[in-house]
Amino acid sequence: MKIAVCIKRVADMGARFQIGADGASVSDAGIKYDMSDFDEWAVEAALQLNEKHGGGEVTVISLGPDSAQETLRKALAMGADKAVHLKADRIPFDGFAIAEALAAELKDGGFDLVLFGRIAVDSAAGVTGAMVAELLDMPCVTAVSKLEVSGTTGTAERQVEGGVETLSFPLPALCTIDQGLVTQARYPSLKGIMAAKKKPMESKPAQLGAISVNVSKMELPPERSAGRIVGEGAAAVPELIRLLQTEAKVL
Amino acid sequence: MADNILVVAEARGGDVRKVALEVITAARVLADGMGGDVHAMVFGAAGIGSVAPKLAAVGADVVLVVEHAGFETYNAEAVAATVAAQITSGGYRAALFGASAMGQDLAPRIGAKLRVGVAADAVSVIAEAGNVVVRHPMNTNKVIATMVLSSTPALVSVRPGAVSVGSTAKAGTVQSVAPAMDPSAGRVKVTGVSLGSSAKLDLAEAPVIVSGGRGLKAAEHFSLVEDLAAAFGNAAVGATRAVTDDGWRPHSDQIGQTGRQVSPNLYVAVGISGAIQHIAGMRNSKTIVAINKDKDAPIFKVADYGIVGDVFEIMPVLTAAVKAAKAQQ
Ligand SMILES: Cc1cc2nc3c(=O)[nH]c(=O)nc-3n(C[C@H](O)[C@H](O)[C@H](O)COP(=O)(O)OP(=O)(O)OC[C@H]3O[C@@H](n4cnc5c(N)ncnc54)[C@H](O)[C@@H]3O)c2cc1C
Numbered sequence A: 001m002k003i004a005v006c007i008k009r010v011a012d013m014g015a016r017f018q019i020g021a022d023g024a025s026v027s028d029a030g031i032k033y034d035m036s037d038f039d040e041w042a043v044e045a046a047l048q049l050n051e052k053h054g055g056g057e058v059t060v061i062s063l064g065p066d067s068a069q070e071t072l073r074k075a076l077a078m079g080a081d082k083a084v085h086l087k088a089d090r091i092p093f094d095g096f097a098i099a100e101a102l103a104a105e106l107k108d109g110g111f112d113l114v115l116f117g118r119i120a121v122d123s124a125a126g127v128t129g130a131m132v133a134e135l136l137d138m139p140c141v142t143a144v145s146k147l148e149v150s151g152t153t154g155t156a157e158r159q160v161e162g163g164v165e166t167l168s169f170p171l172p173a174l175c176t177i178d179q180g181l182v183t184q185a186r187y188p189s190l191k192g193i194m195a196a197k198k199k200p201m202e203s204k205p206a207q208l209g210a211i212s213v214n215v216s217k218m219e220l221p222p223e224r225s226a227g228r229i230v231g232e233g234a235a236a237v238p239e240l241i242r243l244l245q246t247e248a249k250v251l
Numbered sequence B: 001m002a003d004n005i006l007v008v009a010e011a012r013g014g015d016v017r018k019v020a021l022e023v024i025t026a027a028r029v030l031a032d033g034m035g036g037d038v039h040a041m042v043f044g045a046a047g048i049g050s051v052a053p054k055l056a057a058v059g060a061d062v063v064l065v066v067e068h069a070g071f072e073t074y075n076a077e078a079v080a081a082t083v084a085a086q087i088t089s090g091g092y093r094a095a096l097f098g099a100s101a102m103g104q105d106l107a108p109r110i111g112a113k114l115r116v117g118v119a120a121d122a123v124s125v126i127a128e129a130g131n132v133v134v135r136h137p138m139n140t141n142k143v144i145a146t147m148v149l150s151s152t153p154a155l156v157s158v159r160p161g162a163v164s165v166g167s168t169a170k171a172g173t174v175q176s177v178a179p180a181m182d183p184s185a186g187r188v189k190v191t192g193v194s195l196g197s198s199a200k201l202d203l204a205e206a207p208v209i210v211s212g213g214r215g216l217k218a219a220e221h222f223s224l225v226e227d228l229a230a231a232f233g234n235a236a237v238g239a240t241r242a243v244t245d246d247g248w249r250p251h252s253d254q255i256g257q258t259g260r261q262v263s264p265n266l267y268v269a270v271g272i273s274g275a276i277q278h279i280a281g282m283r284n285s286k287t288i289v290a291i292n293k294d295k296d297a298p299i300f301k302v303a304d305y306g307i308v309g310d311v312f313e314i315m316p317v318l319t320a321a322v323k324a325a326k327a328q329q
């Protein structure tokens, strides 16, 4: 199968974030970057599908500044075949602007399957995949936690509140990948890292769409005040109950 | 036309979900600020129109009912086509969705059809100087962004549990709307839905969450967590990734960076170490209780109240004490 995976470079969420001088961005001082978790799983899922069905090709696409190429290289080192870098000064907050650029790139690619992450861990929006599907008029299933392909038919499961939906759809199609589909994404091997250096990486300007969602302010949530250890063992239960009733008022 | 707001009111199994009432409440406040009406659109099989009074009771001026056998379950393509057609013909200033599995799927489809962005998973929505302005936690709840929407319609999905259900009753005039697309013509077919017991509270809606980690040692010991949840009566059960990866609990129960993000009134962490990726999903809970045998476990850094000790000894005693406290109320 010809599979495309859209991957985003995001800040490592372990960081202690600071707000930028403009008050409307996150400072990148001291921040490390990596592929968004869900996108890693999408790359893994694409590689596994082609390993299972034999042959095929995986193209990874990332929109962003030149540093996006580092994330694309990682996907190549994992085993993807080709990379496309859609160059933009920075990644907009409006998923629609991104979706238009990705859709323009995917449009004539002849992909059987296009994979996205369910949500980018930085923006926490979860909109871009379904928007691209709509722009390309492709069948779309979001938040997929199980995926199988047989011939030109796909079947997927998606988690909904308190249950699971099973869906079937014709290829070509677009899916956004939730957790549960793969247990873990593979680490690039040394051999993979060497091979990635020779794999094709195309870079071209992103055709961003119009922006209608703008960040006017970023702030850090209030710190949690320090808690306390109520006591040790079952003997501490009565005091905990008292605190939950009189202080926290949640019981 | 006035600045009317459209809400897609989520229904399941013939009834509206709580998130629908929350979103109508948010829309009511927005519409009052902008001088418009709230139209609530509900999809379902024949008879779904009977929920109209519930939607009116929380602020819907008009209830738009789309009845079709094909809307028994969520049918993404036909719902998206019908909502987009309604927004276009009705000239709405904004459209609000719940940031549930359904709303998160639907809102971006509408955005692309109308060629505008979506402010997803908002925890507040207000009108400010004629604009729709939302707040949205990002970077695993470590940063809060304020976003201004410049499009008409402004599209927003609202985080379940972020808004308390209001009580501004309106007339709720009922209108029937025909689907803009035959639900059976969709390319993606729902071939099965397996819902857990409908009595089970969803993580996003539960005021109390009792969550278990690897400290419980085995899947069967999760009964300790379930018993405590049952004692509270209004609690859902959550889990860490260590536990869902081992198959002790379904992935849909996982809380954290790559699972669900929750903010209940009370979060009880049982045998959970408090890895940064877990805390990412529950740090906004109002009150956090942790039970862990390791006094240095990182979970105690975010917990309001901690008990150091063995979960197997503490949980039965705690469950009995909560039952007793509830019985006195
Ligand atoms: C990219 C990425 C994403 C991730 N996303 C998530 C996520 O979304 N959600 C998530 O939860 N994790 C996530 N993780 C995993 C996370 O890093 C931790 O591994 C996981 O949260 C640990 O789960 P745990 O607390 O159940 O287990 P452990 O870390 O093993 O902790 C078990 C705890 O139980 C205590 N304990 C043991 N026995 C007893 C006893 N008898 N009585 C009392 N206490 C006892 C121990 O002291 C210990 O603190 C992610 C990891 C990565 C790399």
Ligand SMILES: Nc1ncnc2c1ncn2[C@@H]1O[C@H](COP(=O)(O)O)[C@@H](O)[C@H]1O
Binding pocket: A006, A007, A008, A009, A036, A038, A039, A061, A062, A063, A064, A091, A095, A098, A115, A116, A117, A118, A119, A120, A121, A123, A124, A125, A126, A127, A128, A129
């Ligand atoms: N700049 C980007 N480049 C490539 N893919 C992206 C980009 N931004 C978002 N995506 C894709 O869209 C998904 C959802 O992102 P979001 O809508 O921001 O939560 C991500 O998991 C990626 O698959």
